[in-house]
Amino acid sequence: MSDQGSALGARLRERDLSAAPATLNLLESTTAADREQAAALLHEVSPAALGQEAPGHIVGITGPPGAGKSTLLSALLHAWRVQAKSVAMLAVDPSSRQSGGSLLGDRARIDFDPSDRGVFIRSTAAGERLGGLAWGTRAAAQALAAAFDIVVIETVGVGQAETDIADVADTVAVVVQPGSGDALQFLKSGIMEIPDVLVVTKSDLGQVAISARRDLSAALRSLGSRATPVVAVSSLPPASGVEELAAALEEHRKNLDLSERRLRARRAGALTEFANEHGLQGVRALGGRTAAQTWLAEQDQGLDEATLVNLLEGRMGR
């Protein structure tokens, strides 16, 4: 048992998809012993160990409840499987903590073949901390990206949610449904950061969807962000726009400086985790967030997030 973490990490590195369930169990555990094993796992799949960034595409899908994210993910999953891409889906469910029973409900909404070994789906509770993704979810996405072609994280929210998910995702897609003015207002007022891809769902609703797409495109143009694609999809049969969306996501990834984005994401994630553990006082002991970020950048040659947190803790102790 003592090298469970490194053994799992090695399996992921060899792209053994069957290591996914045990990986998630380990990363979600909060016991000290498991945390140590989790650190060993992450070390095995760090860029330093892999000799490159993990090859999988980490996609964040976020948007308000009811916008059609889960239905869209079922359709996307199908499109990706047709392309023979292996897919891991992590659904972060903010309601599962209270209701306890919504885990199965959420899983049922993603339509997939349970005997398909190229697919792994896990719903996780949102976690105790305020805002942001739980450490386990970020770590899981980073680890699974070593083995799966695509790792998708579904989170609920609009406003802060896409900033948080940018701490781990290579590509962030914000999903809005026609007729909901929130995203438009948030975008115009700067509350929402400009996503990599904007998705208008339920395009089968007709004119209201066309208007939503036009308004969002206009808002993006006025913000000087001409290049951000706005894709309209209908996820109900006969689905439409889903292949276009898959292509837009892939296009974004192709044009991305992956190692730059991942380095930045891991540093931001490590700092967030450090701040959770040690509070404002801890961050102050490092000379503030910006100073800590700069210092981390100097130490970092493709280290995993757990190691980065350890480095920050060592520096605080000095």
Ligand SMILES: Nc1nc2c(ncn2[C@@H]2O[C@H](COP(=O)(O)OP(=O)(O)O)[C@@H](O)[C@H]2O)c(=O)[nH]1
């Ligand atoms: N008309 C239409 N309804 C949709 C579409 N996609 C999802 N819905 C419906 O919208 C509701 C919320 O969908 P869901 O995927 O659970 O949204 P989520 O909360 O964002 O995951 C459900 O009743 C879906 O059937 C679509 O493309 N067209």
Ligand SMILES: [Mg+2]
């Ligand atoms: Mg959902």
